[in-house]
Amino acid sequence: ELKVEQNPLFLSMQEGKNYTIYCNYSTTSDRLYWYRQDPGKSLESLFVLLSNGAVKQEGRLMASLDTKARLSTLHITAAVHDLSATYFCAVDLSGNTGKLIFGQGTTLQVKP
Amino acid sequence: NAGVTQTPKFRILKIGQSMTLQCTQDMNHNYMYWYRQDPGMGLxxxxxxxxxxxxxKGEVPNGYNVSRSTTEDFPLRLELAAPSQTSVYFCASSDSGTGGSYEQYFGPGTRLTVT
Structure with missing residues (x-):
C-alpha cells in the first residue's frame, strides 16, 4: 500500500525565515504534485515534478524530487504572511491515469 | 472558461437519504476524479x-456510485447516506498535459453533512 507522509504537519514561522517541508512516499513513483489550500477553499496546483532530480521554483517556493530516496521537498525562502496555507503533496499511483495518493498536509502559519 | 464547477455548494442530508453531487468541466479533459476530504486530512x-x-474505483468507493455518459459530466451518487460520509467532496479533471503531467484542476467543493 502506498503511503505518503509529510512533515511537519504544522509549522509556525516568522516572516523572513526559511524552512523546508518534507514529503516521503513508500513505493516507486516518478510523478509528484504539490498543492496549496487556503481555509475553506479548493486546491491550487503549485508544482508538477515528473522525473528524478526535477526542481521547480515559483516566487519564494521551490520544490524538488528525489525518486531514489522517495522524497520531495518544498522549500520556503524568506516567508511572508501570504504564504500561510495548508500544503499537500500527492503521488501518482498509476503513472498514467492521475490516481493520486495525498499526504496529510502541512499547515503553515507565517507570523509578522 | 468556467473550469470545473460543482453543485450544490452545501447540503445537509438525513441518514438514509440519497443525493447526487454534480460535476461539470468545460476543458474537454478526458480524466475526471472524485475525492473526499475529512477535517484536517488530505484528500x-x-x-x-x-x-x-x-x-x-479509487481508495474509498464504498457507499458511492458514479457514471460518465459525457466528457463534460461526472456525477457522484450517494445511496443511503451515513454520518461517516460527512465530508467535503472535490471533483477534479485533467488531461495528459505537457510531458504527461496529468495535472489536475479542482472544483470549488461540496460540503456535505449527514445527520
Whole structure:
C-alpha cells in the first residue's frame, strides 16, 4: 500500500525565515504534485515534478524530487504572511491515469 | 472558461437519504476524479474516469456510485447516506498535459453533512 507522509504537519514561522517541508512516499513513483489550500477553499496546483532530480521554483517556493530516496521537498525562502496555507503533496499511483495518493498536509502559519 | 464547477455548494442530508453531487468541466479533459476530504486530512480518491463510459474505483468507493455518459459530466451518487460520509467532496479533471503531467484542476467543493 502506498503511503505518503509529510512533515511537519504544522509549522509556525516568522516572516523572513526559511524552512523546508518534507514529503516521503513508500513505493516507486516518478510523478509528484504539490498543492496549496487556503481555509475553506479548493486546491491550487503549485508544482508538477515528473522525473528524478526535477526542481521547480515559483516566487519564494521551490520544490524538488528525489525518486531514489522517495522524497520531495518544498522549500520556503524568506516567508511572508501570504504564504500561510495548508500544503499537500500527492503521488501518482498509476503513472498514467492521475490516481493520486495525498499526504496529510502541512499547515503553515507565517507570523509578522 | 468556467473550469470545473460543482453543485450544490452545501447540503445537509438525513441518514438514509440519497443525493447526487454534480460535476461539470468545460476543458474537454478526458480524466475526471472524485475525492473526499475529512477535517484536517488530505484528500482520498473515491472514483475516477478515464473517458466517457469508463469508470473505476479509487481508495474509498464504498457507499458511492458514479457514471460518465459525457466528457463534460461526472456525477457522484450517494445511496443511503451515513454520518461517516460527512465530508467535503472535490471533483477534479485533467488531461495528459505537457510531458504527461496529468495535472489536475479542482472544483470549488461540496460540503456535505449527514445527520
Amino acid at each position: 482520498k480518491l473515491i472514483y475516477y474516469s478515464v473517458g466517457a463510459g469508463i469508470t473505476d
